[in-house]
Amino acid sequence: MTGKTTTSSSAAHHAHEVRAKAERERLARRKRTRRLLSAALGVVVLGLITLALVQAAPTSESTETTAPPFTLSTTAGTTVSLSDYRGKPVLLYFNEGAGCGSCTAQMAEIEKDAAFQASGITVLPIVMNKVEQIAPDLQYFRVKTPYLLDDGTVSKAYGTLGTGMHEGLPGHGFVLIDKDGVQRWFGNYPSMYVAPAELLQEVRSRL
Structure with a gap:
């Protein structure tokens, strides 16, 4: 055992x-x-x-091409053509528009910047919205500048579609056109904001 x-x-x-x-x-x-x-x-x-x-990270690119012409209706019920501004510099502000608070706040800050207002540079905000879509945002942020309403044709012509978070919309970008109608600069800001003073300095360095 x-x-x-x-x-x-x-x-x-x-x-x-x-x-x-x-x-x-x-x-x-x-x-x-x-x-x-x-x-x-x-x-x-x-x-x-x-x-x-x-x-x-923002991207910045110098250009030297003739700016594509356009005529667009605005939130004020008027129409605006690029040719209306021949003889003075224009800064096109492409953005996502309705629902993008930082996009509209950007325009509000540009309007408040005294140096920008005294620069002689006209800022034209362009969105792919209808009046009833973007109007509440403009009212909320107290933006007075009429917005240009694009069906995508102008945004595509300037190469801004898909540069932000949405493939079919423009990103947060600026296109500088000089007094002779020549496109001088394109800046894209995926962070959805650039300080007006910084933006103005960039624009002035390109003119």
């Missing part, structure tokens, strides 16, 4: 050791998997942060 008991005890001990070893290996595998997942997640997060920073 003693021999059998010893053999049984040894077998049980061996089985226990096997189970313990298997458990240790399982835990080790889980730890390795967690480390790998954590590292992979870190790479993904870093990539997303980098992508966001790249997308949010």
